[in-house]
Amino acid sequence: MVKAKHDLAGIEKCPTGIRGLDEITNGGLPKGRPTLICGGAGSGKTLFAMEFLMHGAIKYGEPGVFMTFEETPQDLAKNFFSLGFDLPEMMSRGLIETDHVSITRGEIEETGEYDLEGLFIRLGAAIDAIGAKRVVLDTIEALFSELPNATILRAELRRLFLWLKERGVTAIVTGESGDKTLTRYGLEEYVADCVILLDFRIVEQIATRRLRIVKYRGSAHGADEYPFLIDEDGISVLPITSLGLDYPVSKERISTGVPKLDAMLGGKGFFRGSTILLSGTAGTGKTSLSGTFADAACRRGERCLYFAFEESPRQIIRNMESIGLDLDQWVKKGLLKFHSARPTLCGLEMHLVTFHKVIEAFKPRIFIVDPISNLINAGTAPEVKSVLTRLIDYLKMNKISTFLTDLTHFGSSLERTSEEISSLIDTWLLLRDIELKGERNRGLYILKSRGMNHSNQIQEFLITNQGIDLVDIYTGSGEALTGSARAAQEAREKALEMERRHEADRIRRDQERKRKALEAKIDALRAEFDAESEELDFLREEEKKREEVVAQEQLKMKNLRKGKHAADQEKAPKRKANGKRKGA
Amino acid sequence: MKKKTGNTAADELEKSNNPEKHVLILYVAGMTPKSSVAIDNVRKFCENNLQGRYELKVIDLYQQPELAQETQIVATPTLIKELPLPLRKLIGDMSDTQRILVGMDLKPGN
Numbered sequence: 001m002v003k004a005k006h007d008l009a010g011i012e013k014c015p016t017g018i019r020g021l022d023e024i025t026n027g028g029l030p031k032g033r034p035t036l037i038c039g040g041a042g043s044g045k046t047l048f049a050m051e052f053l054m055h056g057a058i059k060y061g062e063p064g065v066f067m068t069f070e071e072t073p074q075d076l077a078k079n080f081f082s083l084g085f086d087l088p089e090m091m092s093r094g095l096i097e098t099d100h101v102s103i104t105r106g107e108i109e110e111t112g113e114y115d116l117e118g119l120f121i122r123l124g125a126a127i128d129a130i131g132a133k134r135v136v137l138d139t140i141e142a143l144f145s146e147l148p149n150a151t152i153l154r155a156e157l158r159r160l161f162l163w164l165k166e167r168g169v170t171a172i173v174t175g176e177s178g179d180k181t182l183t184r185y186g187l188e189e190y191v192a193d194c195v196i197l198l199d200f201r202i203v204e205q206i207a208t209r210r211l212r213i214v215k216y217r218g219s220a221h222g223a224d225e226y227p228f229l230i231d232e233d234g235i236s237v238l239p240i241t242s243l244g245l246d247y248p249v250s251k252e253r254i255s256t257g258v259p260k261l262d263a264m265l266g267g268k269g270f271f272r273g274s275t276i277l278l279s280g281t282a283g284t285g286k287t288s289l290s291g292t293f294a295d296a297a298c299r300r301g302e303r304c305l306y307f308a309f310e311e312s313p314r315q316i317i318r319n320m321e322s323i324g325l326d327l328d329q330w331v332k333k334g335l336l337k338f339h340s341a342r343p344t345l346c347g348l349e350m351h352l353v354t355f356h357k358v359i360e361a362f363k364p365r366i367f368i369v370d371p372i373s374n375l376i377n378a379g380t381a382p383e384v385k386s387v388l389t390r391l392i393d394y395l396k397m398n399k400i401s402t403f404l405t406d407l408t409h410f411g412s413s414l415e416r417t418s419e420e421i422s423s424l425i426d427t428w429l430l431l432r433d434i435e436l437k438g439e440r441n442r443g444l445y446i447l448k449s450r451g452m453n454h455s456n457q458i459q460e461f462l463i464t465n466q467g468i469d470l471v472d473i474y475t476g477s478g479e480a481l482t483g484s485a486r487a488a489q490e491a492r493e494k495a496l497e498m499e500r501r502h503e504a505d506r507i508r509r510d511q512e513r514k515r516k517a518l519e520a521k522i523d524a525l526r527a528e529f530d531a532e533s534e535e536l537d538f539l540r541e542e543e544k545k546r547e548e549v550v551a552q553e554q555l556k557m558k559n560l561r562k563g564k565h566a567a568d569q570e571k572a573p574k575r576k577a578n579g580k581r582k583g584a
Numbered sequence: 585m586k587k588k589t590g591n592t593a594a595d596e597l598e599k600s601n602n603p604e605k606h607v608l609i610l611y612v613a614g615m616t617p618k619s620s621v622a623i624d625n626v627r628k629f630c631e632n633n634l635q636g637r638y639e640l641k642v643i644d645l646y647q648q649p650e651l652a653q654e655t656q657i658v659a660t661p662t663l664i665k666e667l668p669l670p671l672r673k674l675i676g677d678m679s680d681t682q683r684i685l686v687g688m689d690l691k692p693g694n
Contacts, residue, residue: 102656109687111663112625112676117613118645118657125649147659147675 011218014062014134014170017055018048020237024222025213029194034161034171036191038183039198044209044230045174046071046079048198049136051234052172054085056134057095062170064134065126066098069142073100083234097126103146110148116156120163127169135164135171144185158190182214193217199225208349211237227349229357238356247396249273254401257296258289260470261444264459266452270427272365273399274450275392277372277421279406280431284442285463286405287311289431290370291320291327292468293403297366298330305364306338307355309374313338324466337362343374351375352387356394367395371405385421392424426450431461434482441482444470460486606630606638606688607667613660614646618677622661625678632681633690 013027022028029035029052037045053064068076076098080087090096099122127135140157147153164171173191175183182188188195195214200207210225228237253268262269270276280286290306297304308316316338317327330336339358343351359367369375375384395402404425422428428447433440442461446454459470460482474481474489481489610626612619623642630638645652645660655664665672665688674687684690 099653101658103658107671107673109672109674109683110676110680111674111683111687112622112679113618114659114661114676115613115618116658117660118611118652118662119659121613121645121649122652122657125652143658 013219015055015060016052017059018051018235018237019233020226020228021211021235024211024226024237025194025216026220029170029172030216030219031170032165032168033193034164034173034191035194035196036173036175036183036187037196037198038175038177038188040177040200043177043198043200044228044235045198046138047083047230048196048235049138049172049174050076050080050083050085053096053134053136054080054083054090056170057090062133063095063097063130064136065123065130065132065169066096066136066138067101067123067126068098068138069101070139071100072102073098076100082232084232094130097130097132099123099126101142103143108146114149114152116143116153116160119156120160124167127167133169135169137171137173139174139176141175141183141185141187150185154190157187161190188214194219198228210349227353229350229353236353236357238353247273247393248399250399254300255296256289257292257294258468258470260459261468264446264455264457264470265427265449266454268452270401271451273396273401274426275396275402275404275424276427276429277404277406277425278429278431279408279447281408281433284431284433285461285468286407286431287316287319287370288323288463288468289429290368290403290405291316291323291325294336294366294368295320295325295327295330298327298333298335301335302365303334303362304330304336304366304368305359305362306336307358307367307369308338308340309343309369309371312340322465323463323468337364348375348383348387352391355391359395359398359400365400366403367400368403369405371407373405373407385424388421388424434460436482437485439483439485441486443473443482604637604668606634606665607641608638609641609643609655609664609666611643611645611651611655611657611660611662611664614644619644619661621679622663622677626663629678629681629684633685 012031013022013025013029014031015022015028016025037048039045050066053066056062056064066076071079077087087096087098091098101119101122123135126132140160143153143157144150161171161173173187175185175187177197178184178186182195182197192215194216197212197214199210199212201210202208209228209230211228212225213221213223226237228235250272252272253266253270254272255262255269256265278286278289287310294304294306306313306316311319313331317331320327327336331338337358339354341351341354355367355369372388375387392402425448427449430445430447432443432445434443435441442463443458444461445458446456458473460473462469462471471486474486608626608630610623612622626640630640643651645657651657659675661675661677663674663678663684665674670689672687672689674684676683678684
């Protein structure tokens with residue numbers, strides 16, 4: 001939708017003081033002209049008109065006249081009081097004048113031509129009495145059922161609206177919705193300047209209030225249907241439109257509260273202002289992770305708004321204590337604000353309006369919805385997408401980091417519920433059950449995380465007394481194990497490893513022994529060999545000595561024989577030497 | 585403000601079906617031709633039907649605007665029958681005598 005930022009000059013505006021409406025209408029209702037507010041029974045027409053008058057009298061110094069055709073002044077006073085306005089007091093101060101026009105059909109008999117001059121006189125008197133600048137006629141159509149001559153009435157109403165313009169008062173005329181026309185009696189034909197339609201729809205037992213500016217002559221205005229809220233503060237119209245994709249982005253990273261999860265997210269956690277979706281089946285620890293994230297935010301001194309759709313704040317605080325989180329301290333410090341409501345309390349749009357209103361008031365940096373899936377189920381797919389787009393755009397515009405949890409159902413694809421919204425999500429974490437060997441354990445992984453290098457591992461998600469921890473999952477031997485199976489497997493592995501180590505040690509020792517034995521043998525053989533060599537040397541020495549001795553003996557004998565037989569000198573020593581050798 | 589008071593017991597006897605005195609107030613918005621027509625018609629009606637036992641008052645709301653709210657006047661002219669009870673309101677220029685008779689409980693409605 002294209003919304004003009006500036007307005008045409010010339011149309012003077014009369015601020016209504018109703019939150020959000022003046023933004024949509026670029027300043028308020030057309031000043032000095034009548035505006036038609038139409039809607040079905042209970043759509044908030046009277047409330048709208050009352051707020052218009054009260055804000056006019058209190059904030060803008062414009063006294064007003066409330067002419068009621070249906071409710072008695074007593075009822076009116078009560079209604080005003082429920083919004084915190086003291087009607088009798090305002091009347092005594094001359095800021096508001098009321099006039100209850102009561103006609104009972106049974107009392108009236110038409111006896112010819114007439115006009116509504118009496119009404120004009122009454123209105124004129126009331127306006128003059130307090131110098132009113134604003135007038136409300138609620139609901140002037142009642143006249144149609146009381147006065148039978150519609151032809152006269154139509155002519156007179158036309159005259160009345162002209163008269164109001166002449167008087168220069170800004171008027172609100174309310175009218176009941178008709179079947180085919182905006183109002184049952186076609187008032188829109190007379191009040192041509194500005195027509196606002198209030199709609200109160202009930203789809204599948206859930207009510208949604210919407211406001212639309214049907215026409216606004218001479219002024220640009222938002223053309224969408226805007227959801228609005230009626231609560232103790234009156235009407236809040238919230239111009240939540242899709243703001244487009246030009247919001248500021250941040251490079252700042254914020255911790256998830258779980259160091260190992262930060263590690264999985266590129267080591268630093270989420271981007272500030274990003275939208276995080278945590279999907280998981282029942283009991284996978286979504287709230288625990290939300291609580292941890294909230295705790296981390298509060299530790300940093302950031303304000304955190306926690307919308308709980310399943311549990312009461314006290315219950316969440318109690319439950320989080322069991323995992324070592326003291327959220328109560330943050331609530332007391334005003335950093336953490338819980339807002340609990342049943343998702344069926346009102347329609348999707350209304351929740352959106354509530355979000356908007358509470359966010360505006362609390363100004364959080366972290367916004368948690370736990371879980372958003374109940375809301376998703378409250379509307380149709382296109383509706384959900386439209387609402388969430390507007391919500392997320394709004395949050396991004398305000399740099400609020402958003403953490404949404406999403407309860408997925410057993411048996412359906414984990415990714416299913418979020419099909420519609422996945423494109424809106426920056427970081428999508430999935431918590432899943434891993435059922436194995438008679439045991440359920442939780443696994444966490446990152447389905448996507450825009451703009452960061454994130455882990456592709458499934459981590460086992462442990463909720464302990466000290467908070468949340470992530471453990472590497474066992475992925476050996478071609479299977480993934482968690483919980484006690486993982487522990488058992490790890491123990492088995494350790495035992496096997498030990499055994500293997502022992503075996504290796506044993507073999508090594510054996511080998512060593514063998515080597516030593518071999519060395520010993522080698523030593524022994526070498527010793528024997530040495531011994532033999534020694535023997536041999538000894539024998540050789542002996543022989544040598546003996547030969548020397550023999551040689552000496554022979555020489556001695558020769559010398560002896562020289563003395564007697566000089567001729568035998570050569571032959572005799574040869575024989576004796578041979579004889580000796582044989583004996584050895 | 586004009587006043588006309590009926591008299592005689594003869595009238596009462598004549599109209600024995602409604603012997604009470606009628607107190608009527610006609611509210612008009614300014615002395616317009618329409619107002620004048622209404623005043624004339626009411627007077628004529630009273631003379632014809634309530635002779636001697638009615639009291640008629642004509643009020644111009646422009647002179648006393650506060651009365652419009654007090655008496656819950658929306659349309660003009662409005663003729664209010666204050667007495668006898670119940671209170672009745674007749675609107676219009678009082679040109680339809682039959683309807684006035686019905687409106688004043690002088691004649692049962694069809």
